[in-house]
Amino acid sequence: MITLPRPSVIVLDIEGTTSSTWFVHxxxxxxxxxxxxxxxxxxxxxxxxxxxxxxxxxxxxxxxxxxxxxxxxxxxxxxxxxxxxxxxxxxxxxxxxxxxAGDLTSHFYADAIPAIRAWHEQGIDLTIFSSGSVNAQTAWFGNSPEGDLLPMFSGHFDTENAGPKKLASSYASIRAVLGVPAEQILFFSDLVEELDAARADGWGTVGVRRAGDQYFDQGVGDHPEISSFAQVTWQ
Incomplete structure (x- = not known):
């Protein structure tokens, strides 16, 4: 378990974080x-x-x-x-x-949707930052195994409207849109380069390591590490 200051905004990566990279591939x-x-x-x-x-x-x-x-x-x-x-x-x-068309249904790890619902009920703003386009994000979260999750999210960012995920300037751009101080934003990702970039802009970070997923062996550097969203609690 890790205990962190309660954020105003949570920004979620998708692949390797809420969902399996292998399903995407x-x-x-x-x-x-x-x-x-x-x-x-x-x-x-x-x-x-x-x-x-x-x-x-x-x-x-x-x-x-x-x-x-x-x-x-x-x-x-x-x-x-x-x-x-x-x-x-x-x-x-x-x-x-x-x-x-009903050909596809998105994948989520078992702990992801309960955490998303809990954070939303706690009044935390939820946002996505993914290399997948905004269209892909809305299709993904709108067609989950538990139905439409989009009403719980207040923003969607991709490499076109924010910038590359491994550059601190992209996180600065998102922060400007969110309109909250960097220390009130918490970013979850499985990639250490993305976590480093977010931290360089002052964000809080959590590294997500899912056993068997694509980048598990790379680790998450010195960022707080979890294998399930259920391991996160607030101060």
């Missing part, structure tokens, strides 16, 4: 991979149009750029687990449609 990634070509051919969708331009720029594509080249770039990033904004944008669109 084994279920959601293949689902999006099979649909990249279809979504890239859509006309009139501003998110798709913006993502096309970002793929061309980030992948350094020149000349005639067809769907095959765009898909190849996306698949390369996916294979390398790169947190590229256009990849996350398109995955978010695809996953949102999959959740809406």
């Amino acid at each position: 084994d279920t959601l990634y293949p689902y999006s991979r099979a649909r990249f070509a279809e979504v890239l051919t859509r006309e009139g969708d501003p998110d798709v149009e913006r993502a096309r331009g970002q793929i061309i720029e980030e992948a350094g594509l020149g000349g005639e750029v067809g769907v095959d080249k765009l898909v190849s770039a996306l698949e390369g990033w996916l294979d390398n687990d790169e947190k590229r904004t256009p990849l996350k944008t398109l995955q978010g669109l695809i996953w949102a449609e999959g959740f809406a």
Whole structure:
């Protein structure tokens, strides 16, 4: 157990923190991979149009750029687990449609949803910061095994509206939107680089280590460590 000052705001990472990274890799990634070509051919969708331009720029594509080249770039990033904004944008669109169609239901560790409900009932503001797009986040929390969790959350941040998760400046941007002092914000993540970046902006941090998950062996450095949200209590 760890005992911490009660925060005004809790900011949650998703993969490896509330939910298994392997579910994302084994279920959601293949689902999006099979649909990249279809979504890239859509006309009139501003998110798709913006993502096309970002793929061309980030992948350094020149000349005639067809769907095959765009898909190849996306698949390369996916294979390398790169947190590229256009990849996350398109995955978010695809996953949102999959959740809406009933093809997908999100995964949560057994302790995650009870903790989220308890913190919400305690009057703590809950926010998400994930490399997954805001569309992906809302689809994920809106289609949990226990139904729609979105009413318990007051904000959603991703790499497009906040910045990269391993930079302190991204956490400063989120803090400015939240409008509370850094010491009143508590961030949960499984990645030590993200925890370090949040702490560099003055946030409180908790490292989440889930046995068997992708980054378990990397540890969480010198941040307070838990394996379950049930291990957190307030002063």
